[in-house]
Amino acid sequence: MNLISQIKELKNKISGKINFHENLSKYSWFNLGGPAKVIFKPMNLNELSLFLKSINEFDKIKVLGAGSNTLIRDGGFDGIIIKLGKSFSHLSLLDKNTIIAGASAFDKNVSNFALENSLTGFEFLSCIPGTIGGGVRMNSGCYGEDFEKILVSVQVMDFQGKMRVIYSSDIKFSYRGCNLENNLIFVSATFKGKSENKINIQKKMNNLIKQKNGDQPTKIKTCGSTFKNPENNKAWKLIKDSGCGGMRVGDAYISEKHCNFFINKGKATSKDLEDLISEVKSKVFNKTGINLELELQIIGEKT
Ligand SMILES: Cc1cc2nc3c(=O)[nH]c(=O)nc-3n(C[C@H](O)[C@H](O)[C@H](O)COP(=O)(O)OP(=O)(O)OC[C@H]3O[C@@H](n4cnc5c(N)ncnc54)[C@H](O)[C@@H]3O)c2cc1C
Numbered sequence: 406m407n408l409i410s411q412i413k414e415l416k417n418k419i420s421g422k423i424n425f426h427e428n429l430s431k432y433s434w435f436n437l438g439g440p441a442k443v444i445f446k447p448m449n450l451n452e453l454s455l456f457l458k459s460i461n462e463f464d465k466i467k468v469l470g471a472g473s474n475t476l477i478r479d480g481g482f483d484g485i486i487i488k489l490g491k492s493f494s495h496l497s498l499l500d501k502n503t504i505i506a507g508a509s510a511f512d513k514n515v516s517n518f519a520l521e522n523s524l525t526g527f528e529f530l531s532c533i534p535g536t537i538g539g540g541v542r543m544n545s546g547c548y549g550e551d552f553e554k555i556l557v558s559v560q561v562m563d564f565q566g567k568m569r570v571i572y573s574s575d576i577k578f579s580y581r582g583c584n585l586e587n588n589l590i591f592v593s594a595t596f597k598g599k600s601e602n603k604i605n606i607q608k609k610m611n612n613l614i615k616q617k618n619g620d621q622p623t624k625i626k627t628c629g630s631t632f633k634n635p636e637n638n639k640a641w642k643l644i645k646d647s648g649c650g651g652m653r654v655g656d657a658y659i660s661e662k663h664c665n666f667f668i669n670k671g672k673a674t675s676k677d678l679e680d681l682i683s684e685v686k687s688k689v690f691n692k693t694g695i696n697l698e699l700e701l702q703i704i705g706e707k708t
Pocket residue numbers: 434467468469470471472473474475489508509532533534535536537538539540541542543544545546547589590591592622623627628629630702
């Protein structure tokens with residue numbers, strides 16, 4: 406039986422949504438991307454496990470969080486997209502310093518939850534427009550903080566539908582990444598903070614948000630920083646100094662406010678963005694000898 410027939414049979418056994426050939430553009434902050442062969446939104450862990458155990462083709466599965474760091478190609482995704490919905494966005498206190506957050510919880514909501522519970526360490530999450538799952542994968546962070554500093558463990562399901570817990574001490578984090586295998590779906594994560602006065606936490610959050618809004622453009626179709634900062638350097642500065650300011654391909658632009666933010670001004674294609682990325686990368690290399698590395702994740706098929 407082929408994959409689609411296997412999945413069609415499953416549809417009767419689960420209450421989560423399974424869609425075929427749905428356009429993915431609404432699942433990325435760039436608002437771009439062609440259709441996925443299958444998109445599955447499980448209602449709970451049992452369904453997710455049943456789904457994974459029932460399909461034989463594991464080669465092409467991708468989990469999406471808020472899509473705030475993912476460019477989906479115009480040809481769509483020739484495989485299964487798993488999107489964890491609201492039922493994976495729970496927040497709770499395990500003890501007075503420990504938060505358990507579902508993988509689809511927005512970082513901002515975790516930051517607010519920590520504030521309500523007088524826990525510091527989570528303020529930077531108010532500046533990152535992603536989910537906990539995406540944040541663990543990317544080791545997201547800003548202003549000297551990142552996921553590594555607060556993570557205790559991550560609860561994962563592998564593509565065979567089996568659950569396990571991975572402790573932070575067993576994960577090798579790097580700048581905007583970690584060595585967790587790609588065949589893992591993070592379903593929740595446990596974090597540790599420190600007790601602090603709510604007024605101080607709120608003040609810190611406000612300062613970070615103010616700084617962020619001053620430094621970076623808001624309310625645009627972007628996925629944040631396109632390239633990682635090379636050691637002892639800033640990607641935006643290298644881009645600017647290489648004369649890339651104002652560059653565009655079709656409707657894909659470089660932000661005037663922050664050169665490392667690339668934007669879909671409305672009618673760009675994913676190819677326009679990828680072409681702009683390549684042009685900037687080679688201009689920076691020719692000028693500085695530095696090979697910029699992508700922070701942005703690119704998935705899917707070229708047209
Ligand atoms: C305006 C703007 C500002 C930003 N500022 C920052 C910043 O200050 N610092 C920073 O680090 N980033 C920043 N980003 C980038 C982005 O918000 C982060 O990388 C964020 O953590 C991505 O989360 P997401 O849920 O959107 O992940 P997605 O883009 O959906 O996915 C990113 C990666 O995580 C994987 N993933 C997602 N969920 C799961 C899961 N449950 N299980 C397994 N893998 C999963 C995906 O497969 C993919 O590989 C910014 C983006 C924007 C648009």
